[in-house]
Amino acid sequence: MLAGLLAALGAGLLWGLVFVVPLMLDEYPGIVLAFGRYIAFGVLAIGLAWIDRAALARLTRADWIEATKLALVGNLIYYTTLASAIQLAGAPVPTLMIGTLPVVIAICANLIEGRAGNAADVVPWRQLALPLVVILGGLLVVQFEPSANVAAASSGESGGGVRYALGLLLGVCAVASWTWYPIRNARWLRARGAGLSRVWATAQGLATLPLALLAAVGFAAWQGLFEAPGTGFQWPFGPRPLAFVGLMLLVGLAASWLGTLLWNRASHLLPPALAGQLIVFETLAALLYAFLWYGRWPGLAEAAGIVLLVIGVLLGVRVFRAS
Secondary structure (H helix, E strand, C coil): CHHHHHHHHHHHHHHCHHHHHHHHCCCCCHHHHHHHHHHHHHHHHHHHHHHCHHHHHCCCHHHHHHHHHHHHHHHHHHHHHHHHHHHHHCCHHHHHHHHCHHHHHHHHHHHHHHHCCCHHHCCCHHHHHHHHHHHHHHHHHHCCCHHHCHHHHCCCCCCHHHHHHHHHHHHHHHHHHHHHHHHHHHHHHHHHCCCCHHHHHHHHHHHHHHHHHHHHHHHHHHHHHHCCCCCCCCCCCCCCHHHHHHHHHHHHHHHHHHHHHHHHHHHHHCCHHHHHHCCHHHHHHHHHHHHHHHCCCCCHHHHHHHHHHHHHHHHHHHHHHHC
């Protein structure tokens, strides 16, 4: 039990890094942070592929197409929208939005199972009312904290309110991306049987690498066509090369690979009812790093929102685990 708890805590601490990196590299566009992270992860996947080369060779063309779709939505689109949301709206609110994922994913899975006629796997909606109200309340309470709207409140630049609203919209896109990804990924794994988790993760890493390289080339072409020379991203590593390369290696290897490895270990050692609730470690770690970066304590409304979010997620997870 202790080893499982420590593994889950380690995974949360590593995953939380991806929320503070956009603040540390705020002059880098979100798409640059996304393809930088996943180029690093894709290079690692090439090494891992040698270990599972026989199993990878048995994957079909349809499997590789599915891996590419999952890599595009769950990796590149997700982190591009998340990083951009954090840069535009500050870290606390997008982080809390992502923190609702355990319940949002469960709700969407509930809808899918209901439409498929699998009544045994459907939870009555009345049981979800309380956790949903608590989570929504937590997200709304944070809006009353003046310091939460970093984009609008800290710089005083014109259009701050528009930037903040755009950040929230991109946060919704990030939630949607990572709601679709685990449901789709789980359905593929269930259809193929047990024993493919590591191979499938490696396959997605390999599929991510060409997508990340293509995104880099596409962004460079767009910049060359529509931006004045000398005003866009400074290729290849931007204005702070050492910080950029170091942080991309950190999130690409530590968060994408080691964090997932630790979470798989925790999932193996802990009861499912407990492991599902420990996903909140990621949200709490991300908030901790963000407030350390800002050099301040959470405001009263932010603290209340965090507490409500955690309570709501735990209530929601308990509802689904008990069903």
